[in-house]
Amino acid sequence: MTDRALATDLLARDPVLAEIVRRLVDALHPDRVYLFGSRARGDAGPDSDYDILVLVDHPTEPRYRLSQRAFRALRGVPAAVDVVVWDRQTFDARLHVKASFPAMVAREGKLLHAA
Template sequence: MDKETTERDLSAFISRLQTEVHPELVLLFGSRARGDSHPNSDYDLIIVSEKFQGMRWRDRVSYLIKLWDRNDSVDLIPYTRAEFDSKKNDFLAVRTAVNEAVQLLPVRPH
């Protein structure tokens, strides 16, 4: 699947995120971001929002899963800005995800 199709498929979820979570950053990473996914590939998303402040990890993920209104598998990684800034420098997996990511929010001009 190509990146354009993936981004279009995510538009309803992004709209719900904007209404409920007010994210400052949403990154798509993994095979869907690279453009080498297949129809059964999951979606890998990092979501940065201050709404997560004070929430336990599992509560953050549960909250986001309720907003995910698709049959596709998804890995949702919710961070506050401080957590994200720390992890993107200290953890290889997060740094790799950031380096290959497609930024969905805020929208970058093409």
């Protein structure tokens, strides 16, 4: 299954995840959005949150402001969501470090949106 087909399938099966991605894309216009953690690995329990990585290409605002915008956009979503915002250039520069956060997301994460 291709990355795009996998994302389409995940979003179709999980309307809450689809709403999370839609709101984040509308609010931040990211380059990429990934699901990572237990939901991406398939071992989530009933109380598991959604771990989301948002990659922004050449952000014009500090990361903390982008994070604030992301959390505001997700108000009212009927699930716990943990959002991490990174700039794409830093993410890509650290991919080669096997124990890094970007490498873990690349290994285990699911790409849900690509601009």
